[in-house]
Amino acid sequence: MDGTIRPQRFPDPPPPAATTRGGFHRRPSGEPPPLPHELGRTGRFWLYLALAIVLLISYGPFRAAVEHWDAVQLRFLADHRGPRLTDGALLLNALTSRWTIRILRWGTIGTLVVFRRWRHLLVFLGAVVAVEVVAYQLTLAIGHARAFDVRILADWSGFAMPSRPLVSLAISLIGIAYALVVPGRPRYVAKWAIAIVLGVLCLVRMYLAVDHPSSAIAGAVVGVALGVTAFRWFAPNDAFPVAYRRGKTAHLDVGGRRGEAIVRAVRDQLGLAVLQIKPIGLEGSGGSTPLRLQVRGEDGPERYVFAKLYAKSHVRADRWYKAGRTILYGALEDETPFQTVRRFVEYEDYTLRLLEDYDLTTPKPYGVVEITPEREYMIVMEFFEHAVELGDAAVDERVIDEGLRLVREMWDAGLAHRDVKPANLMVQDGHLRLIDVFFVQVRPSPWRQAVDLANMMLVLALRSDAPTVYRLALRYFSEDEIAEAFAATRGVASPTQLRASLKRDGRDLLGEFRALAPAREPIKIQRWSLRRIALTIGVAIAAFVALGMVVSNWAVFA
Amino acid sequence: MRIRAALVGLLVATALLPGCANSRNAVVSCGLDERSLVLTAQAVPSATLVPCVAELPAGWSYAGADIRSGRARFWLDSDRGGFHAVEVELTPSCDTSDAVEVRPAPDEIGARVYAEPIALDPALWANRYVVFSGGCATYRYRFAAGAPSTLSLEAEEALGFFPRSALVQDVEERYGLTLCGAEAPPCDG
Numbered sequence: 001m002d003g004t005i006r007p008q009r010f011p012d013p014p015p016p017a018a019t020t021r022g023g024f025h026r027r028p029s030g031e032p033p034p035l036p037h038e039l040g041r042t043g044r045f046w047l048y049l050a051l052a053i054v055l056l057i058s059y060g061p062f063r064a065a066v067e068h069w070d071a072v073q074l075r076f077l078a079d080h081r082g083p084r085l086t087d088g089a090l091l092l093n094a095l096t097s098r099w100t101i102r103i104l105r106w107g108t109i110g111t112l113v114v115f116r117r118w119r120h121l122l123v124f125l126g127a128v129v130a131v132e133v134v135a136y137q138l139t140l141a142i143g144h145a146r147a148f149d150v151r152i153l154a155d156w157s158g159f160a161m162p163s164r165p166l167v168s169l170a171i172s173l174i175g176i177a178y179a180l181v182v183p184g185r186p187r188y189v190a191k192w193a194i195a196i197v198l199g200v201l202c203l204v205r206m207y208l209a210v211d212h213p214s215s216a217i218a219g220a221v222v223g224v225a226l227g228v229t230a231f232r233w234f235a236p237n238d239a240f241p242v243a244y245r246r247g248k249t250a251h252l253d254v255g256g257r258r259g260e261a262i263v264r265a266v267r268d269q270l271g272l273a274v275l276q277i278k279p280i281g282l283e284g285s286g287g288s289t290p291l292r293l294q295v296r297g298e299d300g301p302e303r304y305v306f307a308k309l310y311a312k313s314h315v316r317a318d319r320w321y322k323a324g325r326t327i328l329y330g331a332l333e334d335e336t337p338f339q340t341v342r343r344f345v346e347y348e349d350y351t352l353r354l355l356e357d358y359d360l361t362t363p364k365p366y367g368v369v370e371i372t373p374e375r376e377y378m379i380v381m382e383f384f385e386h387a388v389e390l391g392d393a394a395v396d397e398r399v400i401d402e403g404l405r406l407v408r409e410m411w412d413a414g415l416a417h418r419d420v421k422p423a424n425l426m427v428q429d430g431h432l433r434l435i436d437v438f439f440v441q442v443r444p445s446p447w448r449q450a451v452d453l454a455n456m457m458l459v460l461a462l463r464s465d466a467p468t469v470y471r472l473a474l475r476y477f478s479e480d481e482i483a484e485a486f487a488a489t490r491g492v493a494s495p496t497q498l499r500a501s502l503k504r505d506g507r508d509l510l511g512e513f514r515a516l517a518p519a520r521e522p523i524k525i526q527r528w529s530l531r532r533i534a535l536t537i538g539v540a541i542a543a544f545v546a547l548g549m550v551v552s553n554w555a556v557f558a
Numbered sequence: 559m560r561i562r563a564a565l566v567g568l569l570v571a572t573a574l575l576p577g578c579a580n581s582r583n584a585v586v587s588c589g590l591d592e593r594s595l596v597l598t599a600q601a602v603p604s605a606t607l608v609p610c611v612a613e614l615p616a617g618w619s620y621a622g623a624d625i626r627s628g629r630a631r632f633w634l635d636s637d638r639g640g641f642h643a644v645e646v647e648l649t650p651s652c653d654t655s656d657a658v659e660v661r662p663a664p665d666e667i668g669a670r671v672y673a674e675p676i677a678l679d680p681a682l683w684a685n686r687y688v689v690f691s692g693g694c695a696t697y698r699y700r701f702a703a704g705a706p707s708t709l710s711l712e713a714e715e716a717l718g719f720f721p722r723s724a725l726v727q728d729v730e731e732r733y734g735l736t737l738c739g740a741e742a743p744p745c746d747g
């Protein structure tokens with residue numbers, strides 16, 4: 001499961017599809033995308049089984065037959081009761097007690113919090129609450145009494161169908177299997193273990209006559225079906241892999257099915273054969289999964305291209321990040337969140353082409369690749385071979401000059417990069433290259449442009465010194481413009497990586513630049529707006545409602 | 559598409575079924591068709607009588623039940639008496655040492671009835687115990703401040719008892735099975 005750090009090799013690219021034309025392949029209507037978003041065969045099986053059981057048991061005439069069959073089975077088991085067997089059954093039945101389920105659930109929640117696996121935590125909590133509500137409503141709707149004809153040997157609560165203790169145990173165990181156990185053999189073993197545990201407990205509860213055979217089976221099936229559906233649909237393995245390794249959770253696993261889907265999609269949509277996929281620069285990127293692909297075009301040599309994989313989770317993360325920043329600092333500028341992942345890649349593709357039009361030293365765009373419609377896309381661009389991140393490169397006056405000229409050219413073109421930091425500036429053969437143009441803004445505010453200048457000067461000074469950078473900056477900017485830049489740049493205006501680099505460096509570069517430039521009052525960045533107030537109140541209300549829901553559903557967990 | 563249809567089906571079924579549930583199965587009403595009544599009888603198999611809701615007077619409503627092995631409870635809300643103004647609990651036995659015996663109501667013939675006043679001001683708080691063969695029904699009146707004490711009479715009118723023997727006979731006729739416990743033949747196991 002460490003596909004994000006190990007290159008994925010594809011020595012023999014799969015052959016192109018029959019409908020290929022000039023290396024490209026158009027996906028005909030009805031053909032599944034490279035990486036379909038689906039429940040899978042077993043997921044569908046469990047869902048249909050649960051639905052069938054619920055509908056059949058709710059149907060009057062069938063229910064009478066089921067009740068009769070239940071009674072026959074329970075009588076048979078009651079005839080074989082013995083003191084030792086009963087003691088053993090009572091002991092095993094403790095596994096369905098509220099305490100066992102409580103420990104399992106809180107243990108899972110705690111582990112997910114420790115490993116900061118928020119997506120799985122959310123799906124687990126949602127699935128548990130939903131399953132408990134569904135099971136409770138079903139018991140009331142079906143109104144199946146407890147066993148007739150035989151003495152009930154264990155404690156029970158409420159109507160019998162479906163068995164709520166088995167529903168609760170099943171969803172808890174399935175939650176553990178999907179949220180905590182790594183896919184592959186460990187999860188396969190876990191699923192079999194769950195099947196055995198649930199099977200044994202069904203028998204135990206039937207023996208004790210605390211559940212009918214039909215209600216025990218229905219309980220286990222409903223819990224498993226809804227659990228499997230919830231995790232496969234809302235936290236699919238390919239998008240949210242369970243792995244116990246370091247790294248940002250935003251990065252997607254590019255091994256397995258996704259790796260194969262990338263190869264197929266790049267071949268069909270860009271006409272390039274992918275030979276290797278290697279995740280790179282993960283530490284500097286939180287908003288996408290950056291990849292280096294080794295490719296071969298039609299009759300062309302092998303080469304590298306750079307790709308950024310975007311998923312729906314990145315859109316949500318971006319939306320939350322912007323909302324959080326608006327509440328904490330006020331809307332820094334006219335930042336509006338993207339609504340879909342398609343818009344994400346479309347916008348980045350547009351900015352790459354725009355910067356190329358202005359002849360700026362940015363990567364050449366090759367196109368957008370669809371992995372899963374409306375869920376995952378990849379943007380492919382030129383890879384700067386043998387380039388070194390500015391933070392690790394030798395920086396001479398030529399590089400400094402190119403960096404400052406780049407900002408001037410962007411100013412003149414009416415653009416702002418908005419994410420100038422060491423990880424986004426590369427040095428290739430002694431020349432500066434600008435990457436990651438996702439945040440580029442057309443006709444930004446003067447404040448934004450000023451911040452770009454200050455951030456560029458700070459990044460360059462990290463590899464040289466403030467007086468040199470200041471001196472060279474005067475070739476392209478007036479003293480007032482530089483003063484404005486450092487009056488505008490404080491705290492959150494600089495990217496996190498740049499702030500961390502400045503802290504590590506130890507020199508007060510910001511202070512040095514301010515001392516060199518003419519004095520100017522700081523520009524306020526904390527701005528109150530109606531939107532900020534409404535958003536803050538909205539989030540407070542949502543938090544209150546969520547807390548209320550947790551409190552009202554506390555019995556599910558406590 | 560088929561998955562979505564299945565999910566929608568499950569959600570619709572879940573959304574619609576509770577409607578049936580609340581109207582039919584959740585209320586412990588005095589009647590042979592009431593599944594909650596059978597469940598209550600199963601909770602305390604020794605009890606020969608099963609407390610239930612006969613007819614709710616104006617201003618009263620059913621507030622839910624908690625039926626489990628060894629104990630069954632349900633609550634009534636009142637527009638004047640407040641939330642959970644009356645709680646009715648069926649148990650195999652109860653402690654009546656702090657209560658005084660009073661005359662049973664007409665539908666309580668054969669039972670011994672005890673009253674235990676707790677407070678009269680600002681509203682009536684009292685317990686009423688109906689002790690019969692194999693069981694005890696406790697009525698807990700917990701009226702909201704300012705509610706008239708006469709509400710207890712309305713509550714007593716609303717509540718009644720159903721003979722277990724009738725339920726045993728109904729289960730036998732309906733399913734050919736035995737509702738194990740009092741008034742029924744011995745069961746397996």
